[in-house]
Amino acid sequence: MAYFDVHCHLAIYPNIQKIIERAKKLSISIIAVSMDLSDNKKTLDLAEKYNNVFPMLALHPFSPISRSAPNLEEAKLVATMIEKNLNKLAGIGEVGLDHYFLKDKNSYAIQNEVFNYFLDLAEKYQLGITVHGKNAEREVFEQLKSRKIHSISIHWYSGPQDLINEGIKRGYYFSITPAVLYSAKHRIVVEKVPLEQLLTESDGPVNYKIKNKSITGEPIHVADVVSEIAKIKNLETEKVKQKLYLNAKKIYEKSNL
Numbered sequence: 001m002a003y004f005d006v007h008c009h010l011a012i013y014p015n016i017q018k019i020i021e022r023a024k025k026l027s028i029s030i031i032a033v034s035m036d037l038s039d040n041k042k043t044l045d046l047a048e049k050y051n052n053v054f055p056m057l058a059l060h061p062f063s064p065i066s067r068s069a070p071n072l073e074e075a076k077l078v079a080t081m082i083e084k085n086l087n088k089l090a091g092i093g094e095v096g097l098d099h100y101f102l103k104d105k106n107s108y109a110i111q112n113e114v115f116n117y118f119l120d121l122a123e124k125y126q127l128g129i130t131v132h133g134k135n136a137e138r139e140v141f142e143q144l145k146s147r148k149i150h151s152i153s154i155h156w157y158s159g160p161q162d163l164i165n166e167g168i169k170r171g172y173y174f175s176i177t178p179a180v181l182y183s184a185k186h187r188i189v190v191e192k193v194p195l196e197q198l199l200t201e202s203d204g205p206v207n208y209k210i211k212n213k214s215i216t217g218e219p220i221h222v223a224d225v226v227s228e229i230a231k232i233k234n235l236e237t238e239k240v241k242q243k244l245y246l247n248a249k250k251i252y253e254k255s256n257l
């Protein structure tokens with residue numbers, strides 16, 4: 001393999017098989033993350049079927065369909081799936097807090113509860129996590145502070161700069177999306193974080209606006225992310241590609257990638 005997409009919502013593409021085949025042609029390993037109950041089942045099935053797909057199970061801070069926070073009952077159902085499939089998992093994700101898409105402050109307590117429920121599982125089973133924290137970056141960093149988790153990957157960070165330094169100190173990884181091609185806030189992450197703590201992701205099928213064109217993100221776009229990181233860091237693309245691959249391999253080795 002040559003690249004890693006460490007955060008992709010494979011289960012929600014309409015044309016999953018094509019997406020995976022295109023990724024395979026570029027030798028891309030895909031960490032497939034889950035958002036809601038049905039995602040989790042689909043993610044496991046995809047990992048069973050394709051040898052370049054590795055599953056993460058969890059509940060996102062909001063359901064993509066109902067746009068509401070998940071509840072603890074659902075989290076317990078996912079926990080059962082996690083426990084049954086421990087040796088197959090790349091980790092727990094996508095977890096976190098969201099104060100951007102979810103404006104209803106009444107949902108914050110339950111978001112915290114579900115997030116911490118999954119953090120407990122990550123600690124218990126020594127699994128890595130991929131974390132969402134849009135507009136809730138400080139709260140997320142606060143919750144993670146005392147946790148002893150195998151690896152913490154902060155996904156698509158665009159929050160306050162002082163927390164980037166804090167994350168570096170704590171040994172977190174930061175996964176970079178194609179938004180690095182145009183988002184000043186996301187580019188700062190690449191400037192500040194040492195190459196040793198960077199990862200690449202598509203967060204597909206999210207839409208990106210690149211050169212005024214709207215594109216649906218998919219694993220193959222991590223190649224563009226690698227090139228852009230090399231440009232920002234002023235390093236040779238091939239070296240950056242190898243290093244970023246090894247970073248991901250080191251974290252997810254546990255799952256026999």
Ligand SMILES: [Zn+2]
Nearest residue numbers: 007009094203
């Ligand atoms: Zn995501």
